[in-house]
Amino acid sequence: MNGITCLNRRQRGIGLVEIMVALVIGLILLAGLFQIFQSNRTSHRISEALARVQENGRFAMMFLSRDLRMAGHIGCTRDFGLRNTLGSSNYLYDFETYLVGHRDENGTGNWQPALPSGLSNVVKGTDVVTVRAADGNTILIDPMNSATDNVVPRTVHDLAVGDTVVLSDCEMAAAFRINQIDGAGALVHGQNLGKAYRGDAELMRIATTTYFIRENVAGEPALWRRIGNNPAEELVEGVDDLFVLYGIDTNADGAADEYKPADEVVSWDDVVSLQVTLRVRSREDNVTAEPDTVSYDGAQVTDRRLRQTFTSTISIRNRLK
Known part of the structure; x- marks a missing residue:
C-alpha cells in the first residue's frame, strides 16, 4: 500500500521543465499559424490589387482603342474633301487633322507640339493624344435643293442647338454647327455646304476628343477624356x-x-496605326514586398505599389487599304 501511495504522489502535477516545453511548442505553433495568416493576407492583398490593376488596364485600353481606331471617320470613304465651315484654326474644329499627339519627353511640362489651351494639370512626362471623328450614329436627311438649304433630318435623332455635325456622302463632306432648330425640325446652319446633298447622305455628330493623364480629387492619377x-x-x-x-x-x-x-512625327496624315502603352498602379502603397522606383510627374517616386503595363497596337480603320 505504501508503494502505491508513493507512486501516486510522484505522478501528481507537472514539472517546470514540462511546462516550459509545452510553452515552447505552443509558441512555435502560434508562430506557424501567424505566418500562415500573414502569408494568406499578403497573397489576398496582392491578388486583389492585381485584379483591380488588370481591370483598370483593360477598361482604359478599351476607351482608347474604340476612339483611336475611328480617327478621321467622316463617312463612307476617306478619299474625299471636307468642307469645314467652322475653320481649322481652332484646335477643337481642325477636322482636317484627324489625329495629333503631344510628347513631354523630359518630364518638364514642355509638350511637343504644345498642348491646346484649356487642357491643364496634365501629369508631366505623359503623352496626350487627340482624335477627331464622327461618332458613327448616322441620321438620314431629306434631299437638299441648294448648298445653303437647312438640313432636314428624316430619321429620329437627339441633335441639339450647338452640336457640331458632319454631312457626308461618297463624294464630299461638310462640317457645320447647328445654330437653331426651327419649328419644322430643320437644322439651321447659315453656311454654304458646298453642294446640295441627296437623301442618301449621312449626318453625324463630329467631335475632337483628347485623352490625357491627370490626378483626381483624391490625388490619384487617372485616365481623363475631354x-x-x-x-x-x-x-x-x-x-x-x-x-x-x-x-x-x-x-x-x-x-x-x-x-x-x-515629337518626331512630321506629317500626321501619314499615321496609320498607334502603339499605345499604359502603366497602371494599385491604389494601395503596401502591396509589393520590395519598394520600386519609377518616374512620375517629372520626378522619381519610390513606393510599394503594384504596377503593370499594357500595350496594344491599334490600326486606324479609316487609313486601311
Whole structure:
C-alpha cells in the first residue's frame, strides 16, 4: 500500500521543465499559424490589387482603342474633301487633322507640339493624344435643293442647338454647327455646304476628343477624356502613364513602316496605326514586398505599389487599304 501511495504522489502535477516545453511548442505553433495568416493576407492583398490593376488596364485600353481606331471617320470613304465651315484654326474644329499627339519627353511640362489651351494639370512626362471623328450614329436627311438649304433630318435623332455635325456622302463632306432648330425640325446652319446633298447622305455628330493623364480629387492619377469644349471627365483611376508611338506609312501602302513618338512625327496624315502603352498602379502603397522606383510627374517616386503595363497596337480603320 505504501508503494502505491508513493507512486501516486510522484505522478501528481507537472514539472517546470514540462511546462516550459509545452510553452515552447505552443509558441512555435502560434508562430506557424501567424505566418500562415500573414502569408494568406499578403497573397489576398496582392491578388486583389492585381485584379483591380488588370481591370483598370483593360477598361482604359478599351476607351482608347474604340476612339483611336475611328480617327478621321467622316463617312463612307476617306478619299474625299471636307468642307469645314467652322475653320481649322481652332484646335477643337481642325477636322482636317484627324489625329495629333503631344510628347513631354523630359518630364518638364514642355509638350511637343504644345498642348491646346484649356487642357491643364496634365501629369508631366505623359503623352496626350487627340482624335477627331464622327461618332458613327448616322441620321438620314431629306434631299437638299441648294448648298445653303437647312438640313432636314428624316430619321429620329437627339441633335441639339450647338452640336457640331458632319454631312457626308461618297463624294464630299461638310462640317457645320447647328445654330437653331426651327419649328419644322430643320437644322439651321447659315453656311454654304458646298453642294446640295441627296437623301442618301449621312449626318453625324463630329467631335475632337483628347485623352490625357491627370490626378483626381483624391490625388490619384487617372485616365481623363475631354470631348469638344465640354469639361474633362475621369474615366479610369490608377493610370499613371500614357506613352504612344505612331505608325508612319512611308510608301503609301497603308501599313506602318516605322513607329515614332509624337515629337518626331512630321506629317500626321501619314499615321496609320498607334502603339499605345499604359502603366497602371494599385491604389494601395503596401502591396509589393520590395519598394520600386519609377518616374512620375517629372520626378522619381519610390513606393510599394503594384504596377503593370499594357500595350496594344491599334490600326486606324479609316487609313486601311
